[in-house]
Amino acid sequence: MSPVGLSVLIVTYNAGRDIDTCLELLAASRIERPYEVILVDNASTDGTPERVAQAFPRVRVIAERTNHGFAGGNAVALAHATGETILLLNPDAFLRDPEALPGLMAHLDAHPELGAVGPRLTFPDGAHQVGDAGYEPRPLSILVHAGGLSGRFGLRGLYLASRQAGGRQALDVDWICGACLLLRRSAIDAIGGLRSPMFLYGEDVDWGCRLRDAGWRVAYLPGIAVVHLQGGSGSTRSARxxxxxxxxxxxxxxxxxxxxxxxxxxxxxxxxxxxxxxxxxxxxxxxxxxxxxxxxxxxxxxxxxxxxxx
The missing domain is CATH 1.10.287 (Helix Hairpins)
Known part of the structure; x- marks a missing residue:
């Protein structure tokens, strides 16, 4: 297979109709370079892989019989990817702005010291989704977060507070949420790939901290917004x-x-x-x-x- 400029990796598990919206908006993005879409399905029981294969013939569907988790599914997809730039995209992450992905790629291209970039994630109503980026879990960041002091007095908590995500300038962070995360392939190689000891939740924090350990910068772009359902702003959020x-x-x-x-x-x-x-x-x-x-x-x-x- 000939290499492409961008590989989009999507991991699904009983994704319902979210994946249809995700893929439709991805196709509508103004991506001015060859790209491929690789979807790894983690043993869904709702017919997700069959439906995607029929409705989106350009998407390469890999239907697994085992649920590998988020990191494991992305590792499977990465093994089939040929792009020098890798986008991790959740099935419930929607590129409603067709310029969002080009903006992320342009910023990564312009800054060779960056290993990864990511956007501000929002709920469908436009409200900032806390948890889209943040800093390494250390004793101080735990205390700052627990006290509700993130972003106050220059303090860094676990997550960027909405007050920090309201600007336009890129921010250096330690990690970015894997729901929409653009990475340089060479940076992924430097940390040994996309595997993680976590099955679900925390993999993106692990990857970001390892990128920083390896000397790469990680940038959060609050001026670019991507909708992430995360169950919706009014639903019960899992504690997992x-x-x-x-x-x-x-x-x-x-x-x-x-x-x-x-x-x-x-x-x-x-x-x-x-x-x-x-x-x-x-x-x-x-x-x-x-x-x-x-x-x-x-x-x-x-x-x-x-x-x-x-």
């Missing part, structure tokens, strides 16, 4: 992301002071509990159901942290 984050924290802080799981979970549990109280009071005073849902999410996250191994 905390498991992946805890695993990354243990991995990145092994042998260091304050590296115990208790230090990871304790400050976050307190922070979530206080936020649950604040959102609950605000929901009652303002009569806003979305604040009540946020309060319930915070309570659930705090409860989940109690189940982590101490």
């Amino acid at each position: 992301w905390l498991d992946g984050l805890a695993a990354i924290y243990r991995l990145r802080n092994a042998g260091r002071a304050l590296s115990s799981p208790a230090f990871f979970s304790g400050p976050l549990r307190l922070g979530f509990t206080l936020r649950a109280l604040a959102y609950g009071v605000a929901a009652r005073l303002r009569g806003q159901p979305d604040l009540a849902r946020k309060a319930e999410d915070m309570r659930r996250f705090a409860g989940h942290l109690r189940s982590l191994r101490q």
Whole structure:
């Protein structure tokens, strides 16, 4: 197979109709270079691979009989990719702006020191989706995040706060969410590929930190927006992301002071509990159901942290 300029890697698992929208908007993007789309399906039971193969003949579909997880599925796709630039794209990440992907590629091309770039992720209503980029899980970033101080007084928390993601200038970060992540192939090679000890959640944090370890910069472009459903802004959010984050924290802080799981979970549990109280009071005073849902999410996250191994 002849090499192309860009390989788009998509991993699906019971993706429903989201993947149709994803692929349609990808095709409508103004990509002025040869590209390929490789879709690895992680043993879906809803007919995703068959439907995609029929409706999108340009897409190379690899139907796996085993669920390899997010990192494992992308590793399978990467083995078949020929591009020098690699885009990881979730099936529920929508390139509604046809200039979004060209903008990401142009920035990566213009800065050879960058190993990866990513956009600001938003919910369908345009609200910033916290968790689209951030910094290495360290004791200080845990405390900053738990205290709700990300972006204040120059402090860096686990995630970029919305106040940090509201500008136009590129920001140096440690990692970018894998829902829409553009990488240089040589940078991927430098970190040994796209495998990760995490099955689901935390792989993108792992990759970004390893890129920084290898001397590459990682850039977040808040001026480019991509819609990411993530279940929708009003739905219940899974707490499983905390498991992946805890695993990354243990991995990145092994042998260091304050590296115990208790230090990871304790400050976050307190922070979530206080936020649950604040959102609950605000929901009652303002009569806003979305604040009540946020309060319930915070309570659930705090409860989940109690189940982590101490």
